[in-house]
Amino acid sequence: MFSFVLLNGYMKRLLLLLPLIGNISCGENELPTAAVHFAGEIVNPTSDYVVLHRNDKVVDSAQLDENNRFSFVLDSIDEGLHHFDHSPQRQYIFLEKGDSILIRLNASSSYFDESLVFSGDNEEVNNFMIEMFLTYEDEEPLIYSFYPLSPEDFSAKIDSLRQQKLEELEQLSISSELSEKAYTMAKASIDYHSYLYKEKYPFYHKKKTGETTIHKLDSAFYTHRESLDLNNGELSYFRPYYDFVKNYFGNLSYKVCNALCGMEGFASPEEQLHLNKHKLALIDSLVAEPKLRDNLFRNVAMDYLLKVHNANKDCDAFINEFEALSNNEAHKEEIKYLYKGIQNLQPQQELPEVWLENAEGNAVSLKEIAKGNNTVFYFWTSDQKRHFRNVTRHIAKLKLLHPNHQFAGISLKTNRSEWVALLDDSGVRPENQYRSTDFEEIQNALIVDGLNKCIISRDTLVVNAFANVFTSFPSKN
């Protein structure tokens, strides 16, 4: 089944690419041997540029020409994993010295990853990695259905899915000459996805089965940890690896705390603080790779602040601890800024100064909307239609149950015509519907970290700025 999908996807892309192949081969011989040529065509572009990155650094950018083609010639590169942005999308590309590689893709959001195809040097590893990316995405619901299984059965399922992919890779390495680095990269794209599922198992299993404690797991379950490399600079910016490492530390801090302090649950803010201090200490002692270290510290700080969303001595102390460990000034600024935002949203604070657009196209402030009322501000975006339908239905129910509240919808990242059309189609009356015209501003000011968030206010004062629209109100009679 898997090989069919792989071949099918690959053939489809190869066909898309055919018209382009003729263009690149001619100039190739003139390039110095170490130079890299990266070019391509973007169908339905969503921006004028393609920007190439190596880890957190911009390598170069190229503007699309009138035929939506771009081209980079790089005298020398740092070999290995790169990524390229065609805003708002991004994807990985593996590059080695002397490579000449073409891409073709369709940038309309639903096709971006599916349509991406590489041809030229290192096409095999790059096409393989994008296939893995898509396969894992497709497999996700299946994996989630495995979480209630016993540890042994779950392991067996994950191992067998991993094995199928490793066999694909073996076939690829027989049929084409992969460099050692390319092979390692392709294998990492299999391994870390699979290992991530195992690190998530203890928590998802508990949640899915309703067991009251974390299921005891023997060392056989964690054999993947034997070859663990927590200092892999090459993979630090590779999402599956980074996600794996994050989850590994989540798991490990839980284990360590359970063994040393005898704690089991971490629901209260104090318990969260305690657990996250373990996490910082573990990262500090186990990760030496500077960028990975700093990225992990940032992630722990952000996670903690968003989860507890308090402003108190504990948070101050935690931020001090984070600042002492992190060597990244930009991260420190970012965390400070986030904390400031959280402080501004504490109960009894005045609502922040945020401007929205109403149905008539006039600017109105959050405070003007809230004045003299009990208000629930909720969010949606045109990108997530299912969420929009769910939240619309839910709000209709809440309105009946809570007639002393007004419910104000705020649409994010939706242009005006789309907004008007969506409200119209869904029969939502435009009174009390607003559109944000500056996503970054509203995201920072109101700390919008998810679409289920809602903000409850009384007159112009915050009651709860970190409520959940689906769970914070009694919605049944």
Ligand SMILES: [Zn+2]
């Ligand atoms: Zn502890």
